[in-house]
Amino acid sequence: MHVTRRQFFKLCGASLGGSSIALLGFSPAQALADVRTFKLERTTETRNTCPYCSVSCGLIMYSLGDQAKNAKSSIIHIEGDPDHPVNRGTLCPKGAGLLDFVHSDSRLQYPEYRAPGAKSWQRLSWDEAFSRIARLVKDDRDKNFVAKNAAGATVNRWITTGFLAASASSNESGYLTHKVVRSLGILAFDNQARV
Amino acid sequence: MTNHWVDIKNANLVLIMGGNAAEAHPCGFKWVTEAKAHKGAQLIVIDPRFNRSAAMADYYAPIRTGTDIAFLGGVIHYLLSHDKINHEYVKAYTNAGYLVNSAYGFEDGLFTGYEPAKRAYDKSTWSYVKGPDGYVEVDATMTDPRCVMNLMKAHYARYTPEVVSNICGTPQDQFLHVCEMIAETSAPTKTLTIMYALGWTQHTVGTQMIRTAAMVQLLLGNIGMAGGGVNALRGHSNIQGLTDLGLMSNLLPGYMTLPMEQETDFQKYLEVRALKPLRPGQLSYWQNYPKFHVSLMKAWYGDAATKDNDYAFDYLPKLDKIYDILQVFELMHQGKMNGYFCQGFNPLASFPNKAKIGGALAKLKYLVVIDPLATETSEFWQNFGPYNDVDPTKIQTEVFRLPSTCFAEENGSLVNSSRWLQWHYQGADPPGEAKADPEIVAGIFLKLRELYRKEGGAFPDPIVNLTWNYAIPAAPHPEELAREYNGRALADLTDPADPTKVVLKAGQQLDSFAQLKDDGSTACGCWIFSGAWTEKGNIMARRDTADPSGLGETLGWAFAWPANRRILYNRASCDPAGKPWDPRRDIIHWNGSKWVGFDVPDFKPDSAPAQDMGPFIMQPEGVARFFTLDKVIDGPFPEHYEPFETPISTNPLHPKVVSNPAARVFKDDLEAFGTAKDFPYAATTYRLTEHFHFWTKHAKINAILQPEQFVEIGEELAKEKGLKAGDQVMVRSNRGFLKAVAVVTKRIKPLTVNGKTVHTVGVPIHWGFKGVAKNGYITNTLTPYVGDANVQTPEFKSFLVDIEKA
Amino acid sequence: MNAADRISRYSSQERANHWMVALLFVLAALSGLALFHPAFFFLSDFFGGGTWDRILHPFLGVLMFLSFLGLMARFWSHNRYTPADREWLKRIGDVLGNREEGLDTGKYNAGQKTLFWVMVVTTILLLISGVIIWQPWFAPYFPIALLRVAVVVHSLSAWVLIAGIFVHIYAAIWVKGTVRAMTRGYVSRAWAKKHHPAWYREIGK
């Protein structure tokens, strides 16, 4: 839109005048009976699966922005995927409340460390965290790895460190976890299927 | 699940027992309401509490917690004594006619071979009679007193309606009414589906409860049928997937098992798992075990797994026993563990006897918690008043807490209880510095590998040789991992019928596990998932909703293992001649030259009915087992044993053997059991529909819907104790106590058991000391530290408490 | 009018009190009418819009009631009915026809007294019913069935009061010299003699 200087002043004057009148209580009535604006009109849709129970309902997540480079995406709404053969768009109270899990105040933001006997967390970087954990793991493994049992059979196991995997994480995550855990010789290995 | 969620709509009768589908799986329960609305189906709910599922039931019967085997054993007795079974099915598709070792027996609560000192059985007598041809002897007439059918009849003859009612507390008329309803589905054109969950698994006889249900279904001819089956509703979104991928102490991906330490010979290791057929003409699909195993080792160790080193057999740790969580925390409590990783798991809240779990964690040198949320476990060292009364200064455990992404922030697949692998997509970036789990695992692993490369150390071979061909080593892509577990050809694969024809070129993705080789020319990270990501792309991401049969077999939606099959054992939906038992449930049939239909046949596609191949192709017999040989450790037939904390202090069937004699109990835990004298009420823990485990108390909406911890007690008990709704009540077990609001209800009724009034106290699990819901006590403060004899799932569902006004 | 022709009718305090009530009445009535019928809703604009109207109205009403308490105290004793009032009421037609000769009216005629008591009764009813329906402070403590009745009582009382005040104002305009009593505090002796002869005699003594 091309606006001349003169028009610009006019516009400013008009809006200034308009807002002053509004202050006096003569604001023009708003649209008299409009419904709340439909909030999903230009959000980005992403298909997902509910992470809670093993019905694994299909979800559609609606996030802010059109994925333009300068728009920071954030999920603003989640509802059932009507195409999904099992849930057909429905969700239970857990699934229908997923948005509050995604944005929970309890979401962890950065790696933390609690020293022996300490009463609080301290923040650390990922690199520090990985390095220190790797060191602890190696020291324990090197010290307690059992290459052969009493009978002299090769057993190559390490049982002083254990691993609980998450049965709400993806197959890909679980597969990689299994691969790594077994390569270390860990046997104290379980996931929620046990309980 | 043998079947799948949508298939429940095909049932004529739905039995919800050992689960509360309406409460815990509402969107799956929809298919029950669909069956009711469109098929006129009836719903039976059997539960200690009149729960949300019961509110929808056409018939509800109460039962004392932990007595489901007695109930279902009574159903077996009813079906057999009233001749309400599918004879042709039982004869052709089960081991009812198989002859059993004459030394096998059962007396006074014990099967043959019991060794009290070990609390274990010598199972050698739990076997078939084999003929000179090496095959099992079968009496097709089922007249031989040593055939499975007759042994089964004898075993359950004791489970009369009087006995069932006396043990379960279910009034006899109600029990018989349920039997009558169930018996109707022995007609070939009627099906019963059974839906269960943790109400069956979380007992010291959990495995056997589920087996009893399977036996009922086999007698009725309901396994393999659309609208039939025994359906585990399961817990977490990917609890099926992680089990399929073998993330358990003794498993490898695809239900392969780790070697025991005695199994030093690779070939023998393979042989005992590659089961030879026990009857002529049977497929016995596990014969392919070597192909699955070698391909796995090629996927993990690549060129380091060679024929010469038995495909890196030594890289696998060998078991001396199973390190299930109860065993591990026992060791931890004894100070024998130094490190522990909790990836998206909250053991302090989830495991029994919280005091023991917290005490065990405090003995660790280091704990690494990987989670999107601030869990109780990650702060087990922090004082939260009465909810976690510890002194941080006395706890020397180093704790790392690493933020991971949640579902919304990653690509990947989950396996639901229908065995569907469904792909999902990232919709937003994770908060703060949170990383995806594969990145975190890679981050730790790469540092460790670097240390081993630099410093050497204990047996570094499996670590330095682990395949890691990911484009960005520090951040393996879910797509790369999915392709890896699907498997690929390492050399050109040719058609077995025509060796000149190359089916797959080296490097190409496998179409299915049928292409796997045991010569190292294929790599596959999880054979049952093979077919999920083929040369056609990501099969898990398919979204075709077409359902041509109207029975809900949407073969174009996602990928179901194995081989995109939707109903397991579906060959059994047809009679031996290959014709569907019920024409309205025609999922597959024999068309004269092959098996065709709306599902992928769970069968050799070209095996004609005349060839007599059994429908249970994973079994070496080809048939289903009523008598389960030595496959479960506490008896070839399920037997009712009381919970370890029993309100009646005896077992009316055999007072000398009260609880499961083969269940493992640690000494300290034995001492921590309470008796009915001090703790007179039967307690059970459970979930509420508004919450999911210990997650949703972090979500405001769910915290609003169910804000504060409560326990449920019946009106009669409340009256005795002077309690009214809204009062604070203290619940004590021999391991600890909790205080919560009393919900007084008509929905829990006292039961008369063995001449005694038994009250039930219901304790929902969802509270803790982190999150936005009101802080509460960890329910597992109360629960006993003992697990199912076979799989060590803790007995969360049956224990003893006392209550008083707080 | 020179000083000798005047009779003092209202003290400055009485006048101040009256006008306080009058002002608050006007505000309460206008803000109340805005909620009474859509035709009057535009009046809410004088109070800053509907919401401000709703917020201010009960406070104005309570203030009006408190102010009116002053008038009640001051005028209570003057408004007792006397036998002469009966005569006045009988001859209401003559009064309206400007033929009030022969009526021995005191400081207040029966019409004024009636108005006084109407005001007493309606303001008390308005107060009680107003408190009951006062959102958000008090209404939540009463059952909805009572709120429904209170709304009706409030509106009816208000209508009676407003109608009464219409009469009151008209009477002041109609009977010349009356307004001055409330503006300046005095009336002419002639006014007193004509309209309130008994009072005239009483203060003449």
Added chain:
Amino acid sequence: MASQSLDIARRSATTTQPPNVRGDVPKVAKLIDISKCIGCKACQAACMEWNDYRDKVGTCNGTYNNPPDLDADQWTVMRFTEYEPEGGKLEWLIRKDGCMHCADPGCLKACPAPGAIVQYGNGIVDFHEEHCIGCGYCITGCPFDIPRLSKKDGKAYKCTLCSDRVAVGLEPACIKSCPTGALVFGTKDDMIHHAEGRIADLNSRGFAQAALYDPKGVGGTHVMYVLPHGDKPEIYDRLPKDPGISPWVSVWKGVTKPILGLGLGVIALGGFIHYVTKGPNEADDEDAKEDKHERR
């Protein structure tokens, strides 16, 4: 949005007919099949999530009713009743409570703020909080005790039947979420037809008195129930058997107000006519003379 929003059947405190020519849109309705409701509260969660409100985290009052009541931050709640008739089977009656979207809405009738409550052509009764003045009259007008004033902003709130979703052709959030299909949405005719099928099914399962709850006292509703015990709506946590707008409200909001308003005009006019015909009542010279005479 605007296209449908202008299809207005009624508008509060408005004496003329709002734009209504396009009012012939299909009437919509929500059907709550109590026989299928498991009380899971998915609808409550979906309502909170879609409409972006969150109540405070409360306490447990010893029942499953949580939150215990409707609020400006809780537009729908589950009401649980353990019903055990003498000698009969225990039933757990669960009723989703919320706005019934009456065809003859008492709230709208009682509302003094123009446009704060509207009824769309499709039957949805919607509160427009920007016009709400917070007087609470809608509370007195409602026969079902639904609207609540917010403690945060003093405005009245209730279920909108997701008018924003319906306006773009979607079903309300609660309907979509309902896992068991206890909530169904469509045209009112279709919902009545669906209910008939459900009632037949319930009849076959021993609920001889199953019935549709579409009370005529409020002109029918756009939220209806299938009640297994249709003869006893009150057992479903006090669902009124025969609801109607209170006579205190309907009489008052009917003809009385215009008549009384006119009454004030008549009084004013009467004064004017009296003044014109009878003239002022003035103390004349005669009175002054007499006064002077007496003073001497």
